[in-house]
Amino acid sequence: MEVKNNPTMEIVILETAERLFLEKGFSMTSTTEIAKEVGCNQALIHYYYRTKENLFNVIFETKFREFFRSIFELENVKGLNFTEKLTYIIGSHFDMVRKNPKIPILIFNEFTRNPDMVSSLKSKLAGVVSQITTTINTELQNEIKAGRIREISMTDLIFSVISSNISLFLILPVVSGILSLDEQQKEIFINHRRDENIRIILNGIKP
Amino acid sequence: MEVKNNPTMEIVILETAERLFLEKGFSMTSTTEIAKEVGCNQALIHYYYRTKENLFNVIFETKFREFFRSIFELENVKGLNFTEKLTYIIGSHFDMVRKNPKIPILIFNEFTRNPDMVSSLKSKLAGVVSQITTTINTELQNEIKAGRIREISMTDLIFSVISSNISLFLILPVVSGILSLDEQQKEIFINHRRDENIRIILNGIKP
DNA sequence: AGTATGTTTAATAGCTCTATTAATTTAATG
DNA sequence: CATTAAATTAATAGAGCTATTAAACATACT
Incomplete structure (x- = not known):
């Protein structure tokens, strides 16, 4: 039972993905590219978010709600x-x-x-x-x-x-x-x- | 020196590509898919239009001009x-x-x-x-x-x-x-x- | 120190895509 | 009918992408 001490990477990935998805859209942004931009291994993205689709959905839902609220x-x-x-x-x-x-x-x-x-x-x-x-x-x-x-x-x-x-x-x-x-x-x-x-x-x- | 007798395929490809590009955008449409939809070999698309980018540009320029005119x-x-x-x-x-x-x-x-x-x-x-x-x-x-x-x-x-x-x-x-x-x-x-x-x-x- | 747990990476399978090349089919022509 | 050019296909190289797995690394705890 550990307490997440530094969730930095998880968040950095999210923020970077958000930026790239907004810049270039879903299909033009690859997990490889996100990883390169973050400076981490590409597998780490899948470790935290399992699929690209899922990572996108997390971001999209937030943004969509934010926008409409x-x-x-x-x-x-x-x-x-x-x-x-x-x-x-x-x-x-x-x-x-x-x-x-x-x-x-x-x-x-x-x-x-x-x-x-x-x-x-x-x-x-x-x-x-x-x-x-x-x-x-x-x-x-x-x-x-x-x-x-x-x-x-x-x-x-x-x-x-x-x-x-x-x-x-x-x-x-x-x-x-x-x-x-x-x-x-x-x-x-x-x-x-x-x-x-x-x-x-x-x-x-x-x- | 042949006269193009039936330029059907060339045109069918163009029309199908246009439909798909408009439906799903550039990056979500593959030449493989266009070929499948047309009912021809995928290489034929490259035979007539060389690259996907080029095929898109032909369509885009036409549509863009049409739209603005x-x-x-x-x-x-x-x-x-x-x-x-x-x-x-x-x-x-x-x-x-x-x-x-x-x-x-x-x-x-x-x-x-x-x-x-x-x-x-x-x-x-x-x-x-x-x-x-x-x-x-x-x-x-x-x-x-x-x-x-x-x-x-x-x-x-x-x-x-x-x-x-x-x-x-x-x-x-x-x-x-x-x-x-x-x-x-x-x-x-x-x-x-x-x-x-x-x-x-x-x-x-x-x- | 040693173990357990979470984080990160290396390696890679498996897929799909674009583009090219060579071979085959089709059609026109003399 | 034989020849030639154009149209079409089969095969494949080469690249990139997603996702998984196993191993390495780091950290906290006893």
Whole structure:
């Protein structure tokens, strides 16, 4: 009965794998490569995680959950009116995606690579989704009744926010590649699109 | 000096490869699998296309060009006012993406798999982009001056249209997997989002 | 010191993939 | 029919990948 004294290797492997999987996807990343990057023997990866698939799943589940849990940060919105609330929500969702720009494409790819995985994730999401929906749905309905917002469902609103925010970071590599943007120009572009996304949605739901 | 009598195999290979590459991406598709699907010997693929990379590039270049050339169909918009024009453009862009829902993710993945490819495609796009921009930019500026549209650049407008349209088809597999939507429900959802995308953008650029 | 337990490595089996080469089949031509 | 070129296949080299196994190493405990 030993106490794990230094679980460093196990963790280093996980972190390195996470980085590589996010950079290059599941199939383009080999356990051999992970081991080389970590600086350990390739068998060690299988010692801790048994299979590559399993290692990936550990990472994927974490990231997937993380990503969806923090879809909308609803802590700091008390005391704001609806427009202010929405502005804050869209912005903080944008910032979250900005911090994890590679996760969406990882998810999309994983869904085509392994469609069976869907079922195992369904349950985990149900709660999160309904929580978000109900939290501000009442307020949305009030705004609509008051005629300050056009008829639109919560689902559609959320969908539009997520769409515009994630797609920026999907398209960005292509655009910045084609236009040869440097890091600074990219930053400017990102910040500009942050404002634009907020603006187009706020305006887009007006009556 | 023979005349190619039946180039069927060459073409069948190309079409099958296209389907598989779009379904599962570059690295998840093997030449062995393509051959099996075509019903020919695996060496035949290399006989016609030499390398898998090369076969992919042939397909990718075509699809990429096709996708960008038809980004905006500007044929049938004469005689319409600006709002009608924009409605038509967003809708037909949506329909184009709907017909080729897998191309965007193919492009995004290819850009991370092989960043060098960017340079070879730069030139091919310059023309297309500027053409689109200039065609309706004058009109957009007029609308802005007339106070019917808020201050927004052509680039931002195009960006928002492309974003909302492609991201639907990226997210769809995830959403429909989680919500277990059948084909009919998917159709309804897609059509609904088509309207919603048009609406949010038209509204989103109002003053 | 010696044993037990957990960690790490070396070696390798077994598979699949890409690409090439040589041989075989098919089709066209004089 | 014989010849020639193109299309197709069989066979295989060579590489990389995943996963397993047994051995070596390290560490803690009695």
